[in-house]
Amino acid sequence: MQSGPQQQVTFGNQQAPDYPQAQNGINSTAKKLWGAKPRINASMGQILTGLIEVVLGIVVVALPSINKDWDRLDYDELDVGCWGIWCGAFGILTGCFGLGSQRKKSIHMVTAYMALSIITAVMCVACIIPEAISIVRVKNAQRYFYQQQGLRKHTFWYSGEVEFNESRAKAHLILYILLLVPFSIQGILSIIGAGSTCRTVCCQKTSTDQTVVCYHPTQAPVTASGPATPFVTAPPSQPNLYSASVPKYPVHY
Secondary structure, three states: OOOOOOOEEEOEOOOOOOOOOOEOOEOHHHHHHHOOHHHHHHHHHHHHHHHHHHHHHHHHHHOOOOEOOOOOOOOOHHHHOOHHHHHHHHHHHHHHHHHHHHHOOOHHHHHHHHHHHHHHHHHHHHHHHHHHHHHHHHHHHHHHHHOOOOOOOEEEOOOOEEEEOHHHHHHHHHHHHHHHHHHHHHHHHHHHHHHHHHHHHHOOOOOOOOOOOOOEOOOOOOEEEOOOOOOOOOOOOOOOOOOOOOOOOOOOO
């Protein structure tokens, strides 16, 4: 049996249902994930820890060497890399992208923040390694210095016999330990930010279907359009009675 053409019914004075509309290929329900608190909090933490790393990194580079051999300028080779400055600046950039994705809800901003968070987490691990090596080197120098039979003026540091400055060694050691804290916190925050964003970008079901609802704000009767069918009219005094077989043409009494 073949069905007739699809009927279209219009209603008058009816409010349009509030359907979610697709924007840029992403359903509007994804906005809740775009503005998720874990990502925003992680972005703010990345900016804060980045500022701390930049400040401590500048102090480490500006701090005089442990040795007093100014002719050689024997700074720690690992300090010259400015690990705190580079990692802190990149963490600030990543946090700015995270906050920008909240203001400008774009899938491209969210994806960029996810990629930068992954890179920041890797950089934090890469910065922890040289800082840990520097701590070990300073501790070994102090231990070797204290083992000298009461001679607290000279010790071997790197190469050659140079004069050792204990106060500078302690200052370097404290700064190295302090830098480990923001590196670790920023790495954890970057993993959290990348994880929450990955759920939005990779696991969120998107919908490109758009629902269009047409309605008339005026008082209009309900009308229906469909295939033409026979009809029967009757006087108002008589009830509308229809037989089982409807005649081919209208019947008038």
